[in-house]
Amino acid sequence: MLLIPTLQLLRLPFSFFLMPVFLFALSQASTINWTQACIVFLILHILVYPASNAYNSYMDQDEGSIGGLKHPPKAPKSLYYLTVVMDAAAIGFSCIISISFALGIGLYILASRAYSYRGIRLKQYPYLGYATVVFFQGGFTVYLCSMVFGVSEHFLMASAACSFLIAGVYPITQIYQHEADRNDGVKTISMVVGYIGTFMLTIFMFAVAMILLFVYFEQTHTRSHFFILQAFMLPVVSYFVYWFRLVWINKEAANFEHTMKMNLIASVCMNGCFVVLTFLNQTA
Known part of the structure; x- marks a missing residue:
């Protein structure tokens, strides 16, 4: 039973939602x-x-x-x-x-x-808990994978970009749990900035991540890969804007169903993108 x-x-x-970091590291391996x-x-x-x-x-x-x-x-x-x-x-x-x-x-x-x-209970501290997740699920995981797949001279830029991606994604995953977290004595970063602030924080972190990725792909002479990433991000941005509008009108839209849809769309698109980039790098 x-x-x-x-x-x-x-x-x-749920591991599927965390797969983009692994696939990104894999996609940047020369062999x-x-x-x-x-x-x-x-x-x-x-x-x-x-x-x-x-x-x-x-x-x-x-x-x-x-x-x-x-x-x-x-x-x-x-x-x-x-x-x-x-x-x-x-x-x-x-x-x-x-x-x-x-x-x-x-x-x-x-x-x-x-x-x-x-x-x-690091999760009860909004900034320390947030920083822990961002570092370990982002840059540190890229570092672990790079130990196996090979470390390029631009490794730090790639790690930083992934950390900012996680910094954008993680608050959104907390947005529907405010009441449950409050009852458990936990104060998340999403609770600190509020519902609208969570979306604004995500926008900022993703913007920084994209700037870093643009610089990274420029440094690795694969600028076209950045634009491939942007194409894959279109469905993600579209649903994000749609959901943001719903929450702006009614905070009840910051619920489990919309959060899981957002996670699924983002994961499918980013995983698909990094699979394509892996293929392109290995066949170049």
């Missing part, structure tokens, strides 16, 4: 060792991210909607033990890549646990 809620709370499909790439993908998207989701659910004991689950089940004790096993497996498999990569994965896991653990 515990198997179904345990699997649900891993939120494996790809596909065996290692698959191992890194499995470590991040089948072990690390789902375990992080599950641990957060166990600590929060959510009763309202969470990312990917409108009606989450109660988190059983077995879920905690599963996250420990998954974390150990992630570090173990990371050793196949290298010890330094395994240490990086271990650091990511520690940061994730500090974010959720009731004794530390």
Whole structure:
């Protein structure tokens, strides 16, 4: 009976929303060792991210909607033990890549646990929690992938761009949870800036990210790739503007359904873009 809620709370499909960072790093590799790439993908998207989701659910004991689950089940004790096993497996498999990569994965896991653990609970601090997510899900993940795929001389620009992308995406994922977070003693960055402010913050962070990406693609002599990215971003921007208008008129539109649609559209478009860029780079 515990198997179904345990699997649900891993939120494996939610890993799709985090895939653009991995695919971006992959798309910028000059040559790809596909065996290692698959191992890194499995470590991040089948072990690390789902375990992080599950641990957060166990600590929060959510009763309202969470990312990917409108009606989450109660988190059983077995879920905690599963996250420990998954974390150990992630570090173990990371050793196949290298010890330094395994240490990086271990650091990511520690940061994730500090974010959720009731004794530390970084997520209750709006700026510190926000910075933790932006750094580790953005630039640090690009760095981990670059350790495997190869580090270019323009690595820092790429990492910074990904951090700003996460900085734009993350507040939007919090926008429908204000009441639940308030009841749990958590104050998110979205709560600090408000509903309209969340959209404005996203616009600003994405604008900075796009400027950095333009500079990055200029530096790597692949300007056309920037314009390919803009083409893929059109559906994302269109839905974002549509949703922003709805929320401007009625704050009730800042709900779970619109948030998940926004996440899905953005993930499909950005994942598709970076798959195309991977193909172009590997066939150039």
